[in-house]
Amino acid sequence: MSTPFPSPASHFQCGRYSLSLARPLIMGVVNVTPDSFSDGGSFLAHESAIAHAQSLIEEGADILDIGGESTRPGAAAVALEEERRRVLPVVEALAACGVPVSIDTRKPELMREAIAAGASLVNDIGGAEGGGVLELIAASGAGVCLMHKQGEPQTMQQSPHYDDVVAEVRDYLAQRVDAAIKAGVASESIVIDPGFGFGKTYEHNLALLAHLGSFEALGVPVLAGLSRKGMLGRITGREPQARVYASVAAALFAAERGASILRVHDVAATRDALAVWWTLSGRMPVS
Ligand code: HH2
Numbered sequence: 001m002s003t004p005f006p007s008p009a010s011h012f013q014c015g016r017y018s019l020s021l022a023r024p025l026i027m028g029v030v031n032v033t034p035d036s037f038s039d040g041g042s043f044l045a046h047e048s049a050i051a052h053a054q055s056l057i058e059e060g061a062d063i064l065d066i067g068g069e070s071t072r073p074g075a076a077a078v079a080l081e082e083e084r085r086r087v088l089p090v091v092e093a094l095a096a097c098g099v100p101v102s103i104d105t106r107k108p109e110l111m112r113e114a115i116a117a118g119a120s121l122v123n124d125i126g127g128a129e130g131g132g133v134l135e136l137i138a139a140s141g142a143g144v145c146l147m148h149k150q151g152e153p154q155t156m157q158q159s160p161h162y163d164d165v166v167a168e169v170r171d172y173l174a175q176r177v178d179a180a181i182k183a184g185v186a187s188e189s190i191v192i193d194p195g196f197g198f199g200k201t202y203e204h205n206l207a208l209l210a211h212l213g214s215f216e217a218l219g220v221p222v223l224a225g226l227s228r229k230g231m232l233g234r235i236t237g238r239e240p241q242a243r244v245y246a247s248v249a250a251a252l253f254a255a256e257r258g259a260s261i262l263r264v265h266d267v268a269a270t271r272d273a274l275a276v277w278w279t280l281s282g283r284m285p286v287s
Contacts, residue, residue: 009188009220010022011188012025012189014063014120014121014142014143015100015115015121015142016120016141017099019063021221021260024259024260024261025260027064027102027262028061028063028064028065028265029227030043030052030053030056030064030066030067032044032046032066032067032068032086033069035070035072037072038241038243039240039241044086049090053090056267057099059268062261063099063121064097064101064102066087066091067087067123068104069105069106071153073156073157074153074154075153077153080109080110083107084110084113091118091119092118095119101118102121103122104123105122105123105124106124106126108130108132111133120142120143121142122137124144125149125195125198126147127148127176128144128146128176129176134179134184135184137180138180138183143190144180144185144189144190145191145193146173146191148172148193149195149198150199150200156198160199160200160201165204165208169208170214170217177219177220191220191221191223191260191261192218192220192222192223193223193224194224197225197231202234205231209224209254212224212257212259213257221261222258222261223259223261224251224254224259224262226250227243227247227263227264227265227266228243229247233246247265248270248273251270251274252273252277255274
């Protein structure tokens with residue numbers, strides 16, 4: 001690996017926001033979609049998405065993640081025009097909300113438009129592999145979440161295969177961090193994500209979670225997105241909307257293993273659980 005990785009960051013810089021990593025951060029999910037796996041259709045109208053985002057901030061979200069295309073297993077791709085129609089007005093309305101707005105998209109054009117509309121972070125489940133994406137992010141000063149996936153949402157869960165899932169995902173993310181730094185993205189603006197459920201079996205997800213701590217060796221913060229996901233359904237036997245307690249337990253487990261950002265649907269529950277765990281384990285109380 002050619003780029004020497006920096007030591008773990010003390011803050012995450014996304015656009016004009018500098019977020020302290022002294023405690024785990026909560027990224028609240030806002031799905032402006034008709035078909036997301038756990039809340040599809042609930043926030044498709046712009047007003048309800050904006051109201052939902054504002055209540056997530058009141059509940060303690062440190063970052064808002066706005067998405068207009070479901071990437072659940074089997075999901076069909078959404079055309080740029082439709083994705084733009086769903087999310088851009090929401091990003092614009094939240095640009096001055098006081099917390100960084102993340103745009104969850106794989107489309108470079110929409111990333112550019114969302115940043116112009118006030119987004120401070122690009123969450124690309126495709127690892128920012130698109131042409132010009134890293135350069136766009138570097139020039140804008142936005143943060144980036146580099147996620148691993150195997151295959152495409154439509155077919156990714158059909159037969160995911162790895163010889164060594166932890167090593168392969170870690171090597172991929174190391175390469176993407178390297179590429180981002182070479183493109184001019186500041187290391188303190190990069191987070192990585194193993195991509196739970198994205199071309200991974202239940203066993204792959206468990207292995208990645210068990211070894212999450214080893215991702216810290218890449219020198220950038222780790223984001224974990226476990227909220228309401230299928231592995232929690234398999235453990236508890238519950239439907240997505242009834243996986244709140246399971247999601248909170250998984251978020252705490254990920255935080256314990258070093259995750260710096262937790263991408264969750266249930267912000268209030270996660271925040272309270274984190275605050276209790278954080279305080280009882282002898283750290284500074286969460287403000
Ligand atoms: N998971 C989902 C979407 N985006 N981004 C990152 N970085 N990490 C994740 O684990 C992740 C993500 C899937 O969750 P959700 O957005 O609720 O569902 P859907 O894709 O059906 O909209």
